[in-house]
Amino acid sequence: MGEERWCLVVSGQEAEERRRRLLEAGLLDRRYRPRQEGGTVLLPLTDEFPGAVRREFEAVPERPNLPRHEIVGGIAIMQENDPAGAGRVLTSRPSLHTVLFPETPVEGEYRTRRFAVLAGVPATRTRVTEYGLRFDVDLSLAYFSARLSTERQRILAAMEKGERVLDMFAGVGPFAITLARKADLVVAVDINPAAVHLLVGNITLNRMNNVVPVLADAGHLPRYGFRPFDRVVMNLPMAAPRYLPEAAALCRDGGTIHLYALQEREGEHLPLIRGVTRGEVLERRVRTYSPGKWHAVYDITLER
Missing domain, CATH: 3.30.300.110 (Met-10+ protein-like domains)
Incomplete structure (x- = not known):
C-alpha cells in the first residue's frame, strides 16, 4: 500500500483541529496523505510522538512549485x-x-x-463547502475567510444545545449558520446590505430556520430590546474591540463573548476587556496577519 510511518490516530470529529495543531508545531508530515481507518483518521508524523503508532501511508504526488x-x-x-x-x-x-x-x-x-x-x-462569486455547509460568497461585495473554519468548529464544540447566539458582524453567515446547528436562535447582524442579501440566501441554502438576519449597525443593537444572549461572536478583527461595551450589554451574566482582534503584543486588549468584565479570559493566537501582527481571539466569560 505504501510506506510505514509514525502517525497519530484521532477521531473524525477532532481530526481537523489536531491536524492544524500538528502542522503549526511542524509535526505533520505533509509528504504523506492522512487516511481514514474505520471511524478514525490517521495523521502522519515527522517523527515518533507520545501515543503514536506505525501505519502505512501513500505519498502525496509531487506538485509544481506554486506561488502562495x-x-x-x-x-x-x-x-x-x-x-x-x-x-x-x-x-x-x-x-x-x-x-x-x-x-x-x-x-x-x-x-x-x-x-x-x-x-x-x-x-468574484463562488460557493464554499465547509463541514457539510454551503456558502455563496462574492469576494468583491462581502468579506469571507476560509481560514477561520476551525475556529467556527471550535466554538460549535464548546456550545451547549439550545443557546441564544448573537453574531455581531455576520457577513455572509459562516459563523451564524455553523453555530445554528446547536443553537436555539442565532441573530446574525451586518451593516453591509450585499452581505445580508448573501446571508439570507445562505440561510435558505442550508435550510436553517433558527437564524434571523438583521441589517443594522452593531453599535445600535443594545437599543433594540433583545433578551440577553448566551454567546456573542465578534469577528471584525480591525474594529471589534471598540464594540465590546455593546457586546457586554447584550450578553447575559456568565455568558461568553468571542472577541477577534488584530494585535502586536500578547494581551494587548486585556485592559479594555477588564473594563467590562471580571470574568475569566482565555487568549489564543489564530493566525499570522502580517509581520509583527497577528489575529487573536479572546474567549471572555462575562461577569459584571
Missing part, C-alpha cells in the same frame, strides 16, 4: 500580481475556475476589496 495563494471555493487569491504563476495555480487544481489578485486591502465600512482577474473566468 488562498483557496475560497473555486477561487484562488494570489499574494502577488503574477499572471504566469496564476496560470500554474489554475491548471494545478481542477476545482478552480478563477485566480484573483487583491488590488486593495480590506477597507471601508463594508470590509471589501477590489480584485484583478489573473486567470480563468472573470468572477
Whole structure:
C-alpha cells in the first residue's frame, strides 16, 4: 500500500483541529496523505510522538512549485500580481475556475476589496463547502475567510444545545449558520446590505430556520430590546474591540463573548476587556496577519 510511518490516530470529529495543531508545531508530515481507518483518521508524523503508532501511508504526488495563494471555493487569491504563476495555480487544481489578485486591502465600512482577474473566468462569486455547509460568497461585495473554519468548529464544540447566539458582524453567515446547528436562535447582524442579501440566501441554502438576519449597525443593537444572549461572536478583527461595551450589554451574566482582534503584543486588549468584565479570559493566537501582527481571539466569560 505504501510506506510505514509514525502517525497519530484521532477521531473524525477532532481530526481537523489536531491536524492544524500538528502542522503549526511542524509535526505533520505533509509528504504523506492522512487516511481514514474505520471511524478514525490517521495523521502522519515527522517523527515518533507520545501515543503514536506505525501505519502505512501513500505519498502525496509531487506538485509544481506554486506561488502562495488562498483557496475560497473555486477561487484562488494570489499574494502577488503574477499572471504566469496564476496560470500554474489554475491548471494545478481542477476545482478552480478563477485566480484573483487583491488590488486593495480590506477597507471601508463594508470590509471589501477590489480584485484583478489573473486567470480563468472573470468572477468574484463562488460557493464554499465547509463541514457539510454551503456558502455563496462574492469576494468583491462581502468579506469571507476560509481560514477561520476551525475556529467556527471550535466554538460549535464548546456550545451547549439550545443557546441564544448573537453574531455581531455576520457577513455572509459562516459563523451564524455553523453555530445554528446547536443553537436555539442565532441573530446574525451586518451593516453591509450585499452581505445580508448573501446571508439570507445562505440561510435558505442550508435550510436553517433558527437564524434571523438583521441589517443594522452593531453599535445600535443594545437599543433594540433583545433578551440577553448566551454567546456573542465578534469577528471584525480591525474594529471589534471598540464594540465590546455593546457586546457586554447584550450578553447575559456568565455568558461568553468571542472577541477577534488584530494585535502586536500578547494581551494587548486585556485592559479594555477588564473594563467590562471580571470574568475569566482565555487568549489564543489564530493566525499570522502580517509581520509583527497577528489575529487573536479572546474567549471572555462575562461577569459584571
